[in-house]
Amino acid sequence: MRYRPPSNRWDEQFEIDYEQNLKDIESDISGAESRVSSAQNNSIKALSDSSAAVQKSNNIQAQVDSLVVGSNTSPAETVQARVDESGNVFTTLKSLLDDKGKKINKLLKKNEWFVSIYEYVDLVVNDDWYFAIQKAIDDTKGTKKAVLIPYGRFGKSKELTPYRYTKLFGIGKDLSELYNLNGSNCDIIKTYKFDTYTGTTITGSTEDAANLDVPIGFEIRDLALDGNFANNTSGYGLRIYGKHYLIDNVIIKRVPDVSFYSEYGNNYIYKAEDTPETFINLEVHESGGENVIFNGPSDISITRLYCGWAGKKYGASKYFAGEKVHSVTFLKGAELGELHAFENEYGYAFRFAGSSTRYHVNLLIGESAHGSLRVDQGASFNASIIRSHSNRSNVNPNVLLNSDLGFLCKGLDIRKYATDGTAPMLQINKENYDIEGVIMGNSSGGSKGNGVVVNSHHGKLDVDIRYLHNDGTTQYYGLITNQTGVFKRNHITARIQGCDNAWYNANKGIGSTYNIAMNFNSANATTGFTGQPKNTHLETWNVHSDNNGEYRSTDYTRLVSNSINLATTNEQTLTFAHYYLYAPTLDQIQTQLVDTTGLTDYEVAYIKVVSADATNVTVKIKLKTASATTGQWASLRVGIR
Numbered sequence: 001m002r003y004r005p006p007s008n009r010w011d012e013q014f015e016i017d018y019e020q021n022l023k024d025i026e027s028d029i030s031g032a033e034s035r036v037s038s039a040q041n042n043s044i045k046a047l048s049d050s051s052a053a054v055q056k057s058n059n060i061q062a063q064v065d066s067l068v069v070g071s072n073t074s075p076a077e078t079v080q081a082r083v084d085e086s087g088n089v090f091t092t093l094k095s096l097l098d099d100k101g102k103k104i105n106k107l108l109k110k111n112e113w114f115v116s117i118y119e120y121v122d123l124v125v126n127d128d129w130y131f132a133i134q135k136a137i138d139d140t141k142g143t144k145k146a147v148l149i150p151y152g153r154f155g156k157s158k159e160l161t162p163y164r165y166t167k168l169f170g171i172g173k174d175l176s177e178l179y180n181l182n183g184s185n186c187d188i189i190k191t192y193k194f195d196t197y198t199g200t201t202i203t204g205s206t207e208d209a210a211n212l213d214v215p216i217g218f219e220i221r222d223l224a225l226d227g228n229f230a231n232n233t234s235g236y237g238l239r240i241y242g243k244h245y246l247i248d249n250v251i252i253k254r255v256p257d258v259s260f261y262s263e264y265g266n267n268y269i270y271k272a273e274d275t276p277e278t279f280i281n282l283e284v285h286e287s288g289g290e291n292v293i294f295n296g297p298s299d300i301s302i303t304r305l306y307c308g309w310a311g312k313k314y315g316a317s318k319y320f321a322g323e324k325v326h327s328v329t330f331l332k333g334a335e336l337g338e339l340h341a342f343e344n345e346y347g348y349a350f351r352f353a354g355s356s357t358r359y360h361v362n363l364l365i366g367e368s369a370h371g372s373l374r375v376d377q378g379a380s381f382n383a384s385i386i387r388s389h390s391n392r393s394n395v396n397p398n399v400l401l402n403s404d405l406g407f408l409c410k411g412l413d414i415r416k417y418a419t420d421g422t423a424p425m426l427q428i429n430k431e432n433y434d435i436e437g438v439i440m441g442n443s444s445g446g447s448k449g450n451g452v453v454v455n456s457h458h459g460k461l462d463v464d465i466r467y468l469h470n471d472g473t474t475q476y477y478g479l480i481t482n483q484t485g486v487f488k489r490n491h492i493t494a495r496i497q498g499c500d501n502a503w504y505n506a507n508k509g510i511g512s513t514y515n516i517a518m519n520f521n522s523a524n525a526t527t528g529f530t531g532q533p534k535n536t537h538l539e540t541w542n543v544h545s546d547n548n549g550e551y552r553s554t555d556y557t558r559l560v561s562n563s564i565n566l567a568t569t570n571e572q573t574l575t576f577a578h579y580y581l582y583a584p585t586l587d588q589i590q591t592q593l594v595d596t597t598g599l600t601d602y603e604v605a606y607i608k609v610v611s612a613d614a615t616n617v618t619v620k621i622k623l624k625t626a627s628a629t630t631g632q633w634a635s636l637r638v639g640i641r
Contacts, residue, residue: 114146114169115139117154128181130156137166149176149223156180159187159235164216164242170223173251173283179226180235188225188255190239191215197241201265206243215242220250227255229288229313236261237287243297248281256288256313264296264332277301288313289325291341296332298357303337315346326351327369333357333380336364344369348396349388352379356405363387371396371423372414377430380405386437388425389415397427397453404430404456412437412463416447422471424450431458439478441467443498451478451499454490457512462493470500475530477504479516482532488512496520502545505531511538518545528552529581543581552579557639564593564634566602566627574619574636583614584640591619595634602627607636 082090090096120132133156136147146167156178162168168189170176180188192215206214225237237252237259252259260282278300284291284307291307311325320329324347328339331354339361341349349366352359353376361383366372372388374396375381386409388398398414401407412435414425425439433456441447446469454461465478478499481492483506490512496502502518514534520526528545534554541554560576578584589609605624609617617638 112145114148114167116148116150118150127155128157129154129178130158130160133178134158134160137162137168140166146219149178151175153177153179153226157184157186160189161192162189162215162218162220163192164212164214164218166215166218168218168220168223170221172222173224173249176222177224177226180228180232182228182231184228185232185234185256187236187239188227188252189220190236191218191242194239194241197265198263215240216244218242219246219248221246221248223250225250225252225255227253227259227288229254229256229286232256237284244278246279248279250281251283251285252287253285255286258290258293258319259284259287260292260294262294262296264298279303280305283307285309286312289318290327290329292328293319294328294330294332294334298332299334301335301337302339305336305339305341307341308343310341310344311346317347323347324370326374330354330359330379331357333359336361338363338365340365342367342369345392346370348372348374348400350374352376352381354378356380358382361386366398368392370421371400372398374400375403375407377403378405379403381407381409383409383411385409385411385413387413387415390417391420391423391425393423394421395423397424399426401428401433401456402430404432407433407435409434410436412439414439416441416449416468418442418445418447420447420449422449422474422476424453426451426463427453427455428459428461429455431456433459433461435460436462437464439463439465441469441498443467445469446498446500448474448476450476450480451496452494453480453483454492455484455487457488457490460491463495465494465496465499467498468500475501477501477530478518479503481505481512481514482507492516499526501527501530503529503531505529505534507532510535513540514543516541516543518543520545520547531582533582533584545581552581554581555641557637559594560636560638562633563636564621566595566597566599566623566632566634567630569605569623569626571620571622574621575616576619576638577615578612578617578638578640580640584612584617586612588640589617590639590641592637592639593621593634594637597629597632597634599627599629599632601625601629 081093082096084096090099115136117129117133117136120135123131123135133154137160140147141163144165144167146169149168149170151171154177178188180186193213197214202211202214204211206216227235227237233256235256237255240262241264243264278297280302281304286309289311291310292305305328307327310327315324317323317325325344326347327341327344327349329351333354336359339350348371349369350364350372351374355378357378358380359382363385364373364383365387367388368390370393371391373386381403386399391398416425439451443466446467448471449468451465451468452463468476468478470476478496479494479502481487488511492512493515495517497519499520502520503516518528520528528547534541544553558579560574563574565572586609589612591607591609593604593607602623603625605622607619607621609619611618619636
């Protein structure tokens with residue numbers, strides 16, 4: 001208390017003290033009342049909080065009881081905090097947090113190498129993903145990060161532009177697809193500055209400062225590219241100027257113009273030794289023009305091309321003046337794995353050209369086209385296996401060789417169906433070839449057309465030729481040789497069977513070697529040999545044919561047994577079948593009397609060949625002195641060379 005004790009003095013000072021004490025007492029009472037009220041409020045709040053805590057504890061316990069079997073044995077810590085979103089229960093709260101951290105770090109690591117186009121979905125307008133995809137490509141420029149095309153079809157209105165080291169990845173060519181929207185009339189993808197670089201040869205390395213815009217090292221994987229040619233009139237599929245790129249597991253389809261076009265000059269890379277080589281694994285279907293035009297880079301690996309249905313919008317090539325659309329055209333050399341082209345209504349399945357270009361092919365398959373393989377001047381071609389069948393053309397051979405830089409194939413397999421066109425199956429117009437294989441018509445009813453036509457020199461051919469028939473008005477042959485004046489120094493081995501006309505030698509040769517076996521049946525009006533005979537002094541023929549059991553040969557001798565009567569001096573005339581392929585000239589025929597009797601009492605006046613036609617030889621014989629022993633006969637040996 002602040003008041004003063006009462007004084008014994010009843011004076012003025014006392015009254016003053018009294019009044020002051022009274023005020024102090026009133027103030028103390030008011031403060032006490034305030035403190036009591038505050039304490040009461042705090043007590044009420046504490047009771048309320050305590051009640052809420054009890055209720056929350058009860059709720060948590062109920063949840064714990066529902067999550068944990070045998071909750072009476074669970075630890076005292078809140079089990080709810082140790083349960084993740086999948087219902088997995090961790091032994092401690094820390095172990096759960098550690099697991100969360102590992103998952104977050106793993107996810108961050110996964111996302112370090114790519115950018116999804118979904119991150120740019122705000123740029124999509126009216127289902128046009130061009131701006132979103134191109135922005136993703138632009139943002140990854142120089143980073144070597146990949147742009148991810150997720151599952152789905154993504155339409156676009158403009159051509160996409162990849163740069164050096166751009167990585168454009170889908171998740172599978174049957175799952176991720178880019179397509180041109182209606183009326184876009186543009187390329188699907190065209191590399192950076194293509195229009196600037198195309199047709200040029202860059203000086204120096206692509207790593208030089210002046211050449212850093214040259215696209216190299218980019219990759220396109222696991223994607224489908226659709227040109228939507230039903231709703232567009234122009235546009236390429238994938239148009240590339242570059243080197244050291246990778247196209248893998250990509251399909252291009254329904255492009256109004258050329259589906260895949262590549263080009264590269266003669267510049268080189270010497271500062272980027274870790275840059276991988278160019279690699280292509282590509283499928284192409286339904287192109288308006290050519291499926292593939294490959295114009296570089298040279299000497300790279302194309303492991304697989306699978307191309308069908310070229311020329312779906314036009315038949316005359318827009319790229320090669322005066323030519324039809326060929327499914328696949330190569331203009332620069334390459335190492336080729338498996339090539340398969342089919343269904344071309346206008347031109348060849350494959351055309352190989354260029355200037356001093358070299359091609360090596362493991363397996364080439366051409367079918368259902370107007371010719372399977374054409375090799376132009378300037379191309380050197382080495383193939384392990386070539387398979388050709390279903391040639392629709394009456395003009396383009398299945399395989400046409402027009403280059404003198406060398407053609408080598410030890411596994412040629414050409415098949416002709418009864419409904420195929422009448423064009424030759426193999427036509428060789430240039431020298432330096434070495435070919436082994438099978439030329440097979442349809443054994444049931446036969447096929448129309450010539451088998452092998454050789455118009456060149458300096459070559460080696462070893463083939464089986466089967467089942468080629470006439471069409472009623474035109475004569476076709478299994479083998480045709482010597483149609484040009486340069487035909488020389490060829491070595492041809494052929495086994496010809498079941499052809500209406502086996503072999504036609506058009507003109508006199510000047511130095512080739514033939515090893516030919518023929519099987520035909522003259523009773524069915526088939527012919528073994530037609531045409532000009534060999535050049536006696538410059539050619540070697542080893543030819544024989546089986547014809548109803550008869551044996552015909554060239555460069556052979558035969559014995560006309562017991563044909564000369566030794567007991568008469570009268571002139572004897574012998575006419576006998578020579579079994580030669582054609583009518584030999586008289587200077588080709590040599591004769592010799594063969595006597596095994598041991599007689600010595602006769603003398604020959606003359607033996608002379610007087611005539612020879614396509615079938616028979618006539619020989620006249622006269623003895624100057626006859627043998628005194630009657631009944632003795634000698635034989636006549638006839639040699640034809």
